[in-house]
Amino acid sequence: MTHPMPEINVMLKQLRLSHIMDYLPQRNRESIERKLAYPEFLSLILQDEMLGRENKKLRARIKRASIRGDKTLENFDFDFNSKINRVQIQELSSCRFITEKSPVLIVGPTGTGKSHIAQALAHCAIRRDIDVLWLSQSKLFSELQASKAAGRYEKKFAEFAKVTLLIIDDFGLRPMRSPQDEDFHELISARYECAPTIVTSNLAFSEWGNAFPNQLLGAATLDRLRHNAHRVVIEGPSFRGCVIDKSGKNMEEKI
Numbered sequence: 001m002t003h004p005m006p007e008i009n010v011m012l013k014q015l016r017l018s019h020i021m022d023y024l025p026q027r028n029r030e031s032i033e034r035k036l037a038y039p040e041f042l043s044l045i046l047q048d049e050m051l052g053r054e055n056k057k058l059r060a061r062i063k064r065a066s067i068r069g070d071k072t073l074e075n076f077d078f079d080f081n082s083k084i085n086r087v088q089i090q091e092l093s094s095c096r097f098i099t100e101k102s103p104v105l106i107v108g109p110t111g112t113g114k115s116h117i118a119q120a121l122a123h124c125a126i127r128r129d130i131d132v133l134w135l136s137q138s139k140l141f142s143e144l145q146a147s148k149a150a151g152r153y154e155k156k157f158a159e160f161a162k163v164t165l166l167i168i169d170d171f172g173l174r175p176m177r178s179p180q181d182e183d184f185h186e187l188i189s190a191r192y193e194c195a196p197t198i199v200t201s202n203l204a205f206s207e208w209g210n211a212f213p214n215q216l217l218g219a220a221t222l223d224r225l226r227h228n229a230h231r232v233v234i235e236g237p238s239f240r241g242c243v244i245d246k247s248g249k250n251m252e253e254k255i
Contacts, residue, residue: 005024005025008024009021009024012024017049018052019048019049019051019052019053020045020046020048020049022048022052023045023048024045027041027044027045027048030044031044058126058127061126061129061131061132062123062126064131064133065122065126065131065132065133065134066133066134066135067119067122067123067132067134067167068119071115071116071119071120071123072119072120072123073089073090073093073120073123073124075116075120076113076116076117076120077239080237080239081112081113081234081235081236081237082236083234083235083236084113084234084236085232088230088232089117089120089232092104092121092230092232093120093121093124094124095121095124095125095128095130097196097230098125098130098164098165098196100196100228101193101194101195101196102196102228102229102230103196103197103198103199103225103226103227103228103229103230104118104121104196104197104198104199104229104230104232105198105199105201105205105225105226105229105230105231105232106118106198106199106200106201106232106234107200107201107202107203107204107205107231107232107233107234108202108233108234108235108236109202109234109235109238110202110238111238111239112234112235112236112237112238112239113234113239114169114200114201114202114234115169115170115200117232117234118134118167118169118198118200119134119167121167121198122134122165122167122198125164125165130164130165131163131164131165132163132164132165132166132167133159133160133163133165133166133167134167134169135167135168135169136168136169136170136173137168137169137170137171137172137173137174138170138173138174140160140168140184140187141176141180141183141184143156144156144157144160144183157183157186157187157190160187161187161190161191161195162195163195164195164196165195165196165197165198166191166195166196166197166198167197167198167199167200168197168198168199168200169200170200170201170202171199171200171201171203171208171211172201172202172203172207172208172210172211173201173202175210175211175212175213176211176212176213177213178213178214181212181213181214181217181218181221182217184221185217185220185221188221188224188225189221189224192224192225192227193227197225199225205226205231208222209222
């Protein structure tokens with residue numbers, strides 16, 4: 001008697017049930033060993049397909065968001081810095097700020113985990129089927145500048161303005177020049193009370209105005225960005241400034 005598995009694989013491929021095809025030999029052995037009834041076996045392989053599709057969709061969202069797959073809350077070392085407000089971060093991970101359309105502003109010295117936390121919140125949003133886009137301030141301006149040169153500025157601006165959650169990393173790392181400050185103002189104004197924005201910065205909140213060449217325009221931009229915003233202030237040592245000794249303990253490294 002001809003074994004039906006090759007024919008089954010062909011049908012699964014035609015039906016685009018690739019995840020069932022990947023796990024079918026394993027599930028077949030499992031059903032024999034456990035003496036599963038046909039409905040139980042069917043349930044298992046359908047779960048494999050559904051889970052595989054969800055994971056594929058999740059990976060696609062992570063790639064589209066331009067965030068790293070390992071930058072999650074589960075992988076964040078809260079014990080390293082006891083000054084981080086873990087309760088506040090856990091509350092933000094509920095993504096209620098997205099429903100509220102409230103900005104999240106994260107400040108602290110370099111290496112203290114700002115970008116990791118921002119990307120971790122992005123993961124929380126993506127798991128809820130929320131579209132996210134992460135980019136640095138310099139990349140934001142370079143993409144807008146390139147789109148102007150190519151005659152696609154309106155389309156690119158709309159992409160940044162309409163994405164459900166926009167994350168701008170390293171705000172103020174380099175002072176803005178004209179017309180960068182105008183573009184930034186227009187973007188924040190377009191998203192104001194319409195879509196949440198996460199911004200990370202090495203600058204203290206009192207120094208954000210220094211990033212704008214036009215102080216009046218900067219004040220108007222920051223007024224919108226700070227309204228109803230969740231402010232996360234991180235103090236303490238740099239993750240990059242420490243090494244791990246043989247016992248697994250953190251040791252400060254002089255750089």
